[in-house]
Amino acid sequence: MAKPKRNPYSEELANKIIEEYQPKSVEDMQDALKDIFGPMFESMLKGEMNHHLGYESNDKAEKDTENRRNGYGKKNIHTSSGALDIQVPRDRDGSFNPKLIPKRKKDVSAIESKVIAMYARGMSQRDISSTVEDIYGFSVSHDMVSDITDSVLPDLEEWQARPLSNCYAFVFVDCMYTTIRNQYETKKYAVYTILGYTMEGTKEILGLWLNETESKHKWMQIFDEIKARGVEDIFFISMDGVSGLEEGAQAIFPNVVVQRCMVHLIRNSVKYVPSKDYKPFTQALRKVYGAPSLKACHSAFESFKQQWAAYPGAIDVWIRNFNHVEQLYDYGSAIRKVMYTTNAVESIHSSFRKVTKKGAFPNENALLKLLFLRIRELEDKWDGGHLRNWAMVMNQLLVHDHFKDRVLKYLE
Incomplete structure (x- = not known):
């Protein structure tokens, strides 16, 4: 039977994980995956906060608004890789209610593969919005999808400047x-x-x-x-x-x-x-x-x-x-x-x-x-x-x- 084709970016990521964590068991691999999903969730939550406030962190506009960032709160969530502690951004008046991981929701075990698929397949904003609605049961605006998916821009800049053959x-x-x-x-x-x-x-x-x-x-x-x-x-x-x-x-x-x-x-x-x-x-x-x-x-x-x-x-x-x-x-x-x-x-x-x-x-x-x-x-x-x-x-x-x-x- 022929070897199944795999995404080369996935293989590269897997090799980096193995090199960094040196897993010896399935449990070790689960711990490594938790380390990866944590920053992913936190980055997307920061994107939601940017959209909620209307400006990015350290923006001058922050001085002219009553509601500002107010540090982070610790939250324990349950993923398919086990329990995970993440830092959730807070605002001063308490009006920020994340769509990705809503208040009082702790079980997010169903979303990891779908989040990765949205990035990998290059969906349009409308398609991503529809997928999010399918996952969570709520709709998000195109602007919010843009804020969240902007995390791919550093990868784009690195790709544009990479050495060539x-x-x-x-x-x-x-x-x-x-x-x-x-x-x-x-x-x-x-x-x-x-x-x-x-x-x-x-x-x-x-x-x-x-x-x-x-x-x-x-x-x-x-x-x-x-x-x-x-x-x-x-x-x-x-x-x-x-x-x-x-x-x-x-x-x-x-x-x-x-x-x-x-x-x-x-x-x-x-x-x-x-x-x-x-x-x-x-x-x-x-x-x-x-x-x-x-x-x-x-x-x-x-x-x-x-x-x-x-x-x-x-x-x-x-x-x-x-x-x-x-x-x-x-x-x-x-x-x-x-x-x-x-x-x-x-x-x-x-x-x-x-x-x-x-x-x-x-x-x-x-x-x-x-x-x-x-x-x-x-x-x-x-x-x-x-x-x-x-x-x-x-x-x-x-x-x-x-x-x-x-x-x-x-x-x-």
């Missing part, structure tokens, strides 16, 4: 747009995403960045950043047609091969083709960029230009970018299959849209927090698995003069 064989870059509310107006923001394939053939999202527009200058800043985080070399970058992006990428990584996405070129060219001809037009194109050799590609392209001469706008898109089609044939078929499209990163954006389409976000942190949790969910599905046919990709890189020494350098 020194080399990525393939990198895919793309932008998607979503909406952020700014006081009384909404604005579209570009979400910049970079997906990398490591030398071992595993997927890794290098980071997320926000900007009001997509531009080569922002991409240059991003490439500078990932270089500062440890990336020394990239073999291939697949991208759409943002003006200046190719030159910008090569300014930071001089040896990189920049490849235009064939799917984007198809989208750009079909704008000039009537809908009734979409299917035969794209089938003819597939014979061009999917030809078995460069000679066959040139032959198919000449036939394509003659067949679709009635649509000069569509043909011109491919004439202007035909060097990117020819470039594919500098490499073996396994490499071509990986580099010819940005579909891999667009698939990630498709997953993002499932949780961003519900409406505008109140601020950048709210958006990044949700996308970060979504990434964790995606990485759990990938589970560090190798890309299909990766061994053939590496073999074809090793026999290529431009990559042989670089591959050997980073595989050592």
Whole structure:
């Protein structure tokens, strides 16, 4: 029977617990878990107090209000890991009644797995609110959910600044747009995403960045950043047609091969083709960029230009970018299959849209927090698995003069 897949973050946490506590029995493990759940409950209770008072601890607003924090009270609760003592924040007028662990309630043994699931699955605020109502029998506002779930922000900041691998064989870059509310107006923001394939053939999202527009200058800043985080070399970058992006990428990584996405070129060219001809037009194109050799590609392209001469706008898109089609044939078929499209990163954006389409976000942190949790969910599905046919990709890189020494350098 195959080993079941597990969340890599869960395994990392488990290893840290074992290293720190050195449990020798089930009872020792239960004691370790109690140490973890205590700070989790206390952090969420602090979030509730922030929401109740309307400001965070040590905020200047505290001087201008009659009701303030008033230390902590000790409370003994019963969890699935046994009895646990926690510190519950108090306010001066005694009006704070936590929703997470209400007054006079001591048994919370049913909520731990659900609380962890809310963080791990990247639920929307509405879904988290519904889950809390299902657990406790009461509803909470979106603002309170935001206050409580903000505990993920330090993890997000650490992830955004983490060191990266020194080399990525393939990198895919793309932008998607979503909406952020700014006081009384909404604005579209570009979400910049970079997906990398490591030398071992595993997927890794290098980071997320926000900007009001997509531009080569922002991409240059991003490439500078990932270089500062440890990336020394990239073999291939697949991208759409943002003006200046190719030159910008090569300014930071001089040896990189920049490849235009064939799917984007198809989208750009079909704008000039009537809908009734979409299917035969794209089938003819597939014979061009999917030809078995460069000679066959040139032959198919000449036939394509003659067949679709009635649509000069569509043909011109491919004439202007035909060097990117020819470039594919500098490499073996396994490499071509990986580099010819940005579909891999667009698939990630498709997953993002499932949780961003519900409406505008109140601020950048709210958006990044949700996308970060979504990434964790995606990485759990990938589970560090190798890309299909990766061994053939590496073999074809090793026999290529431009990559042989670089591959050997980073595989050592």
